[in-house]
Amino acid sequence: xxxxxSWLFVPGHRQSMIDKAxxxxxxxxxxxxxxxxxxxxxxxARAQIAKALPKAATAPLxxxxxxxxxxxxxxxxxxxxxxxxxxxxxxxxxxxxxxxHLSAALAESEGQAKLPVGQIRILALVETARGLIQAPAIAxxxxxxxxxxxxxEDFALDTHADAGDDFLYARSALVIAAASSRIQAIDRAHLxxxxxxxxxxxxxxxxxxxxxxxxxxxxxxxxxxxDAFRPSPEEVDYAQRVVAAFNEDxxxxxxxxxxxxxxxxxxxxxxLALYNRRNTETP
Numbered sequence: 001x002x003x004x005x006s007w008l009f010v011p012g013h014r015q016s017m018i019d020k021a022x023x024x025x026x027x028x029x030x031x032x033x034x035x036x037x038x039x040x041x042x043x044x045a046r047a048q049i050a051k052a053l054p055k056a057a058t059a060p061l062x063x064x065x066x067x068x069x070x071x072x073x074x075x076x077x078x079x080x081x082x083x084x085x086x087x088x089x090x091x092x093x094x095x096x097x098x099x100x101h102l103s104a105a106l107a108e109s110e111g112q113a114k115l116p117v118g119q120i121r122i123l124a125l126v127e128t129a130r131g132l133i134q135a136p137a138i139a140x141x142x143x144x145x146x147x148x149x150x151x152x153e154d155f156a157l158d159t160h161a162d163a164g165d166d167f168l169y170a171r172s173a174l175v176i177a178a179a180s181s182r183i184q185a186i187d188r189a190h191l192x193x194x195x196x197x198x199x200x201x202x203x204x205x206x207x208x209x210x211x212x213x214x215x216x217x218x219x220x221x222x223x224x225x226x227d228a229f230r231p232s233p234e235e236v237d238y239a240q241r242v243v244a245a246f247n248e249d250x251x252x253x254x255x256x257x258x259x260x261x262x263x264x265x266x267x268x269x270x271x272l273a274l275y276n277r278r279n280t281e282t283p
Contacts, residue, residue: 001087001121001146004028004060005213005229006222007186011036012045012063022058024219025226030062033076034091042072046079053084060086062123067091068098073105081109087121087146092154094130099141106144118144123186127151128158132170135177147184149215150174153191168209175210189215196224203228231275239268239275 004027010017012031021029031052037045049063063080065088066072090102099122107117122144126132132155139148150171156163171187178185187206190199203214203225214225231239238256245253246265253260 001184003184003212006216006225007062007149007213008216008219008222009036009064009189012049013037013041015048018048018052021219022055024222026059026216026219026222027213028060028062028086029057030064030089030215032064033072033080034064034066036064042075046076050079050082053080053082055084057084062087062089064089064091064125068093068101073102077105077109081106081113081115081120083113083115085120087123087144089123089125089149091125091151092127092131093124093138094128095134096137096141099124099138099145103142103144120144121146123147123149123184125149125151126174127154129155132173135174136180139177139181139183145181145183147186147212148174148178149186150188152188166205171206171209171211178212179210184212185210186213186215187211189217190221191217193218193220196220199224200228229274231271235271236275239271242268243272 006026007028007030008021008024008026009030009032010021012018012033018031031049033042033045033049053061061084063076063085065076068090088102088106090098093099102122106120106122110117110119122142123146124138126135126138126148131138135148139145150167152167153163155161155167155170156165161167175185187203187209190202192198199221206214207229216222216225242253242255242260242265245255245260
């Protein structure tokens with residue numbers, strides 16, 4: 001699956017927000033059936049998401065369902081497994097068994113919807129200490145797995161930590177677990193909607209840690225996240241010089257006084273690919 005940098009949550013019961021979301025420029029939309037929807041509005045949300053899925057979308061559509069062993073999950077799948085659904089975001093994943101359980105249920109739902117079995121991808125939201133410890137097994141639990149997401153607020157609650165902490169160990173561990181299975185790593189949401197500077201700075205940190213994307217809770221965060229993931233002019237210049245020096249094939253390669261080996265060249269190529277993806281977009 002293509003790497004997606006901006007993952008925007010959209011409440012499933014808010015039809016006007018679903019309608020507007022397609023034109024906002026986010027790389028992916030997560031239509032919410034879980035925490036962002038009041039209990040009395042669950043059925044409305046399912047119906048509205050089911051209605052939205054077949055429509056032409058400018059971004060892939062994912063749905064955050066209820067947890068793996070919640071009785072509501074069956075109702076979620078019955079309503080939303082249909083053409084147009086790119087994948088599911090499964091919350092509160094604590095073990096590989098949660099993914100295996102969902103994958104089996106999905107296979108049955110795909111068959112009923114006459115979809116190819118295995119088409120719908122899964123992303124796991126890691127929100128507990130147990131989930132983090134099991135993250136490598138979770139990442140490898142199914143061929144459907146497309147990413148791990150870090151849920152900081154619930155993780156802080158579970159570990160009795162300050163929700164404002166950087167969680168550098170936990171976030172790095174999640175990145176490593178995702179990389180071990182070659183899937184995406186999506187960082188936590190930035191909850192202060194008025195703190196654009198903080199959002200930009202923390203997203204640059206996300207990129208340095210190895211995250212491939214970030215959760216968003218408001219459309220105003222999209223451009224800041226895209227800008228933070230976009231390589232700087234200095235990074236692009238260095239990457240271009242590294243690749244050019246390698247292509248000259250003169251033996252030992254030195255750029256800015258540093259020896260350059262193949263991993264550095266591959267990293268430079270990744271930087272240029274990321275730049276080429278974003279450099280024509282409007283900030």
